[in-house]
Amino acid sequence: MSKELGNRISILLKKQGLQQKELAERVGITEGVMSRYRSGTRDPKPETLACIATALHTTSDYLLGIENDEFSYPRVRRLIARNASAMSDEEKKELINALFGGE
Template sequence: MGKELGVRISEQLKARGMQQKELAERIGLTEATLSRYISGDRDPKPEVIANMATALHTTSDYLLGIEHDDFDYPRIRRMIARNASAMSDQDKKDLINALFGGE
């Protein structure tokens, strides 16, 4: 896995305005452990990758470099379904606006 995973985690953290400490707390890791995953010093277990993906509103495949940013309707649908319960009302409104161009 190595550096590719770390780069993708860092990109997702930045895109969401989230700090490593916040992600670590959300998924039940220490910040030091998460830092080792990001630096490529350690490889996380599959369930940790899945938890990171959920917390970052992305997929494990994306974090692992298996899938890319290209639009993929089934992937987007799975991601929304998996994260809907954690979305705030504002997140849902923003998503609807992004999908349908509303105000």
């Protein structure tokens, strides 16, 4: 069981001002199951891990401790690809402006 996963979920929850219950609802699992993931007594299935990563705007590799650099190019690319369909047009415009320096 992965304590690293639980620690990283906890850190991201705090950074984003989310509660465990909110994350569980976004992922489609119970709060009790999320609690077990955070405590390291249970590991999520790969598809659940991907949903947790998406809900926390990160990658599965980061949550598992495989990737430590929060701002690496490959990570940012995966985040954009994973989250683009859920972004509003305004968020997409802001992202393009941030990436290309547009006003």
